[in-house]
Amino acid sequence: MDTQTTATLEAIYDKCAANEDNIITVLQEIQKEFGYIQEEVVHWFSERSNIPASKYYGVVTFYSQFHQHPRGKNIVTVCCGTVCHVKGAPRIIAKVREDLKLGEDQVTTKDMQFTLERVNCVGACSIAPVVLVNEKVLGKVTPSKMVKSLKEHKG
Amino acid sequence: MNSEIVVSVCMGTGGIAAGGDMVMKAFQEEFAEAGVANATVVEHSRLHKVGCRGFCARDVLVDISVNGIVSTYQYIQPDMVKRLVSDHCIGARPVSEWLVGDDYHTFHDNQTKIVLGDLGKIDPESIDEYIRVDGYKAAEKVLTTMTPAEVIETVKKSGLRGRGGGGFPTGVKWGFCAANDSDQYYIICNADEGDPGAFMDRSVVEGNPHAMIEGMIIGAYAIGATVGYVYIRAEYPLAVDRLHLALKEAKEKGFLGEKLFGTDFNLKIKVKLGAGAFVCGEETALIASIEGERGMPRAKPPFPANKGLWGKPTIINNVETFANLPHILNKGADWYAAIGSAKSKGTKVIALTGKIRNTGLIEIPMGMPLKEIIFNIGGGIEGDKLFKAVQTGGPSGGCIPQQHIDLPVDYEGLASVGSMMGSGGMVVLDETDCMVNISKFFLEFTQSESCGKCVPCRLGTKRLLEILTRITEGEGKEGDIELLQELAEDVRDSSLCGLGMSAPNPVLSTIKYFRHEYEAHIKQKKCPAKVCNKLLTFFIRQDMCVGCGMCMRACSVNAISGEKKQPHKIDNSLCIQCGSCFDACKFSAVLKE
Numbered sequence A: 001m002d003t004q005t006t007a008t009l010e011a012i013y014d015k016c017a018a019n020e021d022n023i024i025t026v027l028q029e030i031q032k033e034f035g036y037i038q039e040e041v042v043h044w045f046s047e048r049s050n051i052p053a054s055k056y057y058g059v060v061t062f063y064s065q066f067h068q069h070p071r072g073k074n075i076v077t078v079c080c081g082t083v084c085h086v087k088g089a090p091r092i093i094a095k096v097r098e099d100l101k102l103g104e105d106q107v108t109t110k111d112m113q114f115t116l117e118r119v120n121c122v123g124a125c126s127i128a129p130v131v132l133v134n135e136k137v138l139g140k141v142t143p144s145k146m147v148k149s150l151k152e153h154k155g
Numbered sequence B: 001m002n003s004e005i006v007v008s009v010c011m012g013t014g015g016i017a018a019g020g021d022m023v024m025k026a027f028q029e030e031f032a033e034a035g036v037a038n039a040t041v042v043e044h045s046r047l048h049k050v051g052c053r054g055f056c057a058r059d060v061l062v063d064i065s066v067n068g069i070v071s072t073y074q075y076i077q078p079d080m081v082k083r084l085v086s087d088h089c090i091g092a093r094p095v096s097e098w099l100v101g102d103d104y105h106t107f108h109d110n111q112t113k114i115v116l117g118d119l120g121k122i123d124p125e126s127i128d129e130y131i132r133v134d135g136y137k138a139a140e141k142v143l144t145t146m147t148p149a150e151v152i153e154t155v156k157k158s159g160l161r162g163r164g165g166g167g168f169p170t171g172v173k174w175g176f177c178a179a180n181d182s183d184q185y186y187i188i189c190n191a192d193e194g195d196p197g198a199f200m201d202r203s204v205v206e207g208n209p210h211a212m213i214e215g216m217i218i219g220a221y222a223i224g225a226t227v228g229y230v231y232i233r234a235e236y237p238l239a240v241d242r243l244h245l246a247l248k249e250a251k252e253k254g255f256l257g258e259k260l261f262g263t264d265f266n267l268k269i270k271v272k273l274g275a276g277a278f279v280c281g282e283e284t285a286l287i288a289s290i291e292g293e294r295g296m297p298r299a300k301p302p303f304p305a306n307k308g309l310w311g312k313p314t315i316i317n318n319v320e321t322f323a324n325l326p327h328i329l330n331k332g333a334d335w336y337a338a339i340g341s342a343k344s345k346g347t348k349v350i351a352l353t354g355k356i357r358n359t360g361l362i363e364i365p366m367g368m369p370l371k372e373i374i375f376n377i378g379g380g381i382e383g384d385k386l387f388k389a390v391q392t393g394g395p396s397g398g399c400i401p402q403q404h405i406d407l408p409v410d411y412e413g414l415a416s417v418g419s420m421m422g423s424g425g426m427v428v429l430d431e432t433d434c435m436v437n438i439s440k441f442f443l444e445f446t447q448s449e450s451c452g453k454c455v456p457c458r459l460g461t462k463r464l465l466e467i468l469t470r471i472t473e474g475e476g477k478e479g480d481i482e483l484l485q486e487l488a489e490d491v492r493d494s495s496l497c498g499l500g501m502s503a504p505n506p507v508l509s510t511i512k513y514f515r516h517e518y519e520a521h522i523k524q525k526k527c528p529a530k531v532c533n534k535l536l537t538f539f540i541r542q543d544m545c546v547g548c549g550m551c552m553r554a555c556s557v558n559a560i561s562g563e564k565k566q567p568h569k570i571d572n573s574l575c576i577q578c579g580s581c582f583d584a585c586k587f588s589a590v591l592k593e
């Protein structure tokens, strides 16, 4: 691990220790910094805090917010809540998979440009189906509107 | 002329998605420009960031008030702002063709707004605006003139019940908690709102966060808590930001922190972000999550009111429950108890969505018949489709068919037909929705959100889902319906927490009211609503096809062939029924049966 990473981790550790934050908050901070939870980071924290790594992994694997793999440059989050489902979210997902050529269990494109994620209701049901592209909310999405938006983000 | 002009732009998540921030910017620019000609207009114009007012389907909604006379416009886009400013704000001639229609008024006039009353009227990012509408008056009155026991008595008498799903009487729960002898008590606001079709708590936090905070202060005083938590979904970034700001402002005003309102009462409120687990909405799981553990529920009793966070007596209430409290304490228990039905008092905020004309956030007195909600407030079914069912209570609830359309919407009414109030999501379904598919959708949700601690829920939901998947794919067998029922009842009766206990509701209620649809899938291998692709045959209407080739390009298995500008054909032996051609065709030439 390089010195800069260690310094960043040390800063997160100090901040969280000062606030008496719990493991969930620590991991949220790590993810905010690095984009995902790396194995070596977990082990670093485990040693620094004297808490077994298994405890961290228990939390990481429980909550869907935590990612254990690097994610693409653009995050496409399709809402799969009830309303979005009845208004066509499955067709949007199928279209994204097709357009980005994602295999069955694959969520990130090979070139690391896109990651496809699902969320359960972002609370904008009245404009369902809803897709978030890098936090920007798109409403009343159709398969063709989806493809257009993906195109805008392709480099 | 010294006219006062106020422009309010809807800036909830829905409003922002529809371009609210662009509209707002356009107004600012337009006023700046027009200011050269008519400086007074600019001086008195204020742009409010109002929270959600519920009618999200018409976003961007804009209110223009000139000298107190308010006109509401719908579907406003940035390029329309120029004319609004020149004609309405400066010229005093409202642009009639962009004004909201009659249905905007039927949508609002049939509601009773308590919790949503100030939403859309006040700026949620300014505590002074909340104070202007009597904000923090109730908290002040409670802390300076009432004893904790009197507060609990008032809440009991009001008949307020928990809005988070269970419907447990709030005052009674507080009484249980206060009866413990402890050195520390905690108060928690449940803003996890994981139900996949609900956004009322989000709207309250985004649109009027101080109401919820004031409710927490009242609750904290009643039970003697000096530390509070708000557990809120990380998926609601705007709500989280506004909550942080509101807490900061409240602290600056001396409404939080030490010696509140000059009394000896102290209260500190912290924010905890959820990490994306539905089960953490369950109170014991939520407590585990605040403690930094995996969010797994535990058996009750002991109830959190006796043994909660860090083992101390803890009260957990929902956002909406808290937001009701300032009104109850201001206007009195009798006033509140006079609203609603015999056993369910007050109002309920409902997220009315699905295949309905006026989707959005509404607030109704408890006991209003379903029919009135759907056809008066909701304006009926979207398009010219037929009503089929309404799903209430999210993954814990059920589907209610046409025959129960007169049902009063309160805790007892919904439970009597095998559904529940839940958090107040209401998804209207029409004839194009397949009930087996809906039931499978909810089971997919509960199965993936099951925490895995207890076997009936972990394995039972999985088996239920497998059977439902089989049925929607044309592999249903004789006896599957009975198997589903038996299994569903076992999961319901033997699960540890509310997630497992209620997970079978969607299955049981759809079998009860829509058994014929299950039978059609199993026996005739047909999906009457034409949703389950595996049971459909796709073909191209030769008289409608213009030979554009869109379907051919969309087909991933090369099952479509045809010459340019000639009608195309689908080879059904190759077709995998993915439906891509159906979506791709712009001429409605692809049919499914």
Ligand SMILES: Cc1cc2nc3c(=O)[nH]c(=O)nc-3n(C[C@H](O)[C@H](O)[C@H](O)COP(=O)(O)O)c2cc1C
Pocket (backbone or CB within 6 Å): B161, B162, B163, B164, B165, B166, B167, B168, B170, B190, B191, B192, B193, B194, B195, B278, B279, B280, B281, B282, B283, B284, B316, B317, B318, B319, B321, B423, B497, B498, B499
């Ligand atoms: C699986 C499950 C999920 C829940 N999700 C929520 C939720 O998102 N928000 C909420 O307020 N209550 C939720 N509840 C209910 C809480 O356990 C608890 O009863 C409620 O927060 C109490 O507040 P109230 O009395 O004000 O309703 C959930 C319960 C279960 C079993």
Ligand code: FES
Pocket (backbone or CB within 6 Å): A079, A080, A081, A082, A083, A084, A085, A120, A121, A122, A123, A124, A125, A126, A128, A129, A130, B196, B197, B198
């Ligand atoms: S279901 Fe997608 S935003 Fe609510």
